[in-house]
Amino acid sequence: MPRSKQMDMSIILDLRQNFSQPLTAEHAIDSKMLTSVENSLLKGGSLTATITAQQAPKGLKLTIATHGKALVECDRCLEDMEVDIDTCNELTILSADHYEDADDVIYVEQGRKELDLWPFVYDFIALAIPLTHSHPEGQCNPEMESRLSQYMVQQEEPEE
Numbered sequence: 001m002p003r004s005k006q007m008d009m010s011i012i013l014d015l016r017q018n019f020s021q022p023l024t025a026e027h028a029i030d031s032k033m034l035t036s037v038e039n040s041l042l043k044g045g046s047l048t049a050t051i052t053a054q055q056a057p058k059g060l061k062l063t064i065a066t067h068g069k070a071l072v073e074c075d076r077c078l079e080d081m082e083v084d085i086d087t088c089n090e091l092t093i094l095s096a097d098h099y100e101d102a103d104d105v106i107y108v109e110q111g112r113k114e115l116d117l118w119p120f121v122y123d124f125i126a127l128a129i130p131l132t133h134s135h136p137e138g139q140c141n142p143e144m145e146s147r148l149s150q151y152m153v154q155q156e157e158p159e160e
């Protein structure tokens with residue numbers, strides 16, 4: 001679970017609302033938020049998270065969709081590159097006294113007033129970044145690329 005360095009970086013869901021009808025809220029996510037997470041692999045970006053909450057027979061069902069662009073370091077030239085983000089995930093909020101071993105469930109104690117969804121939203125965005133990512137062929141920073149490839153060649157030389 002990523003931890004925010006600053007307290008104001010949050011997406012608060014008020015659990016005291018009436019969720020008998022689906023409630024949808026949009027949240028803007030900026031570079032400041034994306035880089036606030038410790039050891040964030042994201043260098044910035046601009047996204048929208050659309051969160052819909054509705055009471056289900058079992059718990060409160062959340063649908064979290066994120067859309068926008070995130071900046072990450074290119075594997076080849078180490079400069080920033082944009083990645084299109086388009087995710088949709090579901091989570092269920094259950095009372096802690098109904099604990100059972102299940103995935104995609106957030107347990108909250110009885111009487112909890114609000115919940116910060118930002119750590120979950122951040123995870124969904126970070127998980128959408130491909131394991132390897134680089135600029136399209138020929139679009140890397142040529143100077144950086146040649147400097148790095150020289151470095152790699154030097155590294156590969158056998159020790160004397």
Ligand SMILES: [Zn+2]
Binds near residue numbers: 076078079140
């Ligand atoms: Zn590159």
